[in-house]
Amino acid sequence: MLSFLPTRVRGLISSLLLALNVLVYGAAILLLAIFKFLLPINAVRRPLDALLNTIAQGWVYNNSVWIALARNIKWRVEGLDKLNPRGWYLVVSNHQSWVDIFVLQKTLKGRVPFLKFFLKQQLIFVPIIGLVWWALDFPFMKRHGEAYLKKHPEKRGQDQETTRRACEKFSLVPTSVINFLEGTRFTQVKHDQQQSPYQYLLKPKAGGIALAMNAMGEKFQSLLDVTIHYPEGIPTFWDFLAGRVGQITVLVRELPIPRDLISGDYGGDAEFRARMQAWVHELWQAKDAQLAALRQSS
Template identity: 60%
Template sequence: MEVLRPWLTGGVASILLVLNALFWVPLLLCFAVLRLLVPVAGWRRLLAPVLVFIAESWIRCNSGWMALTQRTAWDVQGVEGLDRQNWYMVTCNHQSWVDILVLQHLLTGRIPLLKFFLKQQLIWVPVMGLAWWALEFPFMRRHSEAYLKAHPEMRGKDQETTRKACAKFSLHPTSVMNFLEGTRFSERKRLQQQSPFTHLLKPKAGGLALALNAMGDKFQAILDVTIVYPDGVPTFWGFLCGRLRRVSVRVQALPVPQALAHCDYAGEAADRAEFQAWVHQMWQDKDALITQLLARHRSA
């Protein structure tokens, strides 16, 4: 029976996850279609809180089935004093798809709804792709340098997508989420990159620079989130099976560096170097924090 229990837990959690999505996503799509049919600014502003309410209700129901099926010990610091009526730029280390559920579980209701920048291919994910479209998550086309040399007309498209998204985000309180590593961490990727960090991939500062340049005056703070899984990074299936026993999360509110927020990252080499140095220092601090948290759990 003990052998079967994780599989039973995973089966029940999977059913609840799917049923929850199938309930809330059609509601999201109904209001998204209404927004599409009447492209009037006042109408869009009227519908925006309705869509956010549906999305946050969906997330809270996810937290509900997580509480029913998981026995996770949460070690969380730094979420006090946040304001859901303000704007935040949120960064986080990225190890697993579970990161997203962790972030949503902890931050929903404390800050505005998290808006993620997603890879273009994710729009084809069944059900979820439609939900992300309904919530106006920006979809980015990331091309290799070789592709851009062959198709120079595509250079700058992602920057334009970011600018358009930030223009929408500036209309009502929003939390803009950016995984600076650009992909999930693995030791293989770290070695391939020759990353100078022990627990992190190299940060990609361009997207953060563009978002700060577009909305730096709006953001109350940069929320630097660090997630640590003391018992090893869980797979999504492992999480559903109840194998996420412990998770540590630290949230640090950093002031928006106004000089860097208004720098010309793309056009000025000196500005770019200064911005990258600031991000590198933030990543060094995060790497040291992860080492500290893991050591504390090992000695506990």
């Protein structure tokens, strides 16, 4: 517990511990990834993937150590009691800050398999960690604007194919696949530009979750609907490193995945797309009401 130190010093110590954690565990993951690349067969891939995920969980555990050192955060976490660390879960969450990722990893650690995120393609170039994400089979998505797709129609559907390939790999070992449905971090400016119908959320995008359910729906045992709330206001990542975050609330709802939404053509079937969007809208309405209640109580 380093709360007696100035926040800048705590932030520096946390940054150094995080960097050391990345270097040590990143090196171990990349070493195993060489064998995975050279021997791409299921008989080798299954045990290697399991070992890689175990090492990644060690990285998450060490992150929990520097988080606790920076400050004794008051956590309110609900809904974890019946989860299975050997199961397959589809996870959705609201997204407000880079801190969300560390919060999700810390609270779900040991409760569900290691979380796999959908990432922007540019993040593969982040030193060391980008290659680690690649080794752990994190899917990198290259999003194209509508203007680009009109000039290059052959690129349409590229993300969908990336999602399918990634989910095929996830089916080999127990995995939690997380999707930030908003597609970006919440800000009031983005909220106003979108004219979002929700008070505390951006508009959700149903395409990614539809593809994940289509590719792995029979494997997922349930949906984990996670709501993250920061009673003191949305923190920056530096706030988190420096121990300026005193309270965090994480509420988890385990919900069944509708069987009629597991298979369907989201891009080509208008009726199916409408049903998927309606289901996601219901999830987001409930989450918005939950955030409103949390804000009122805090």
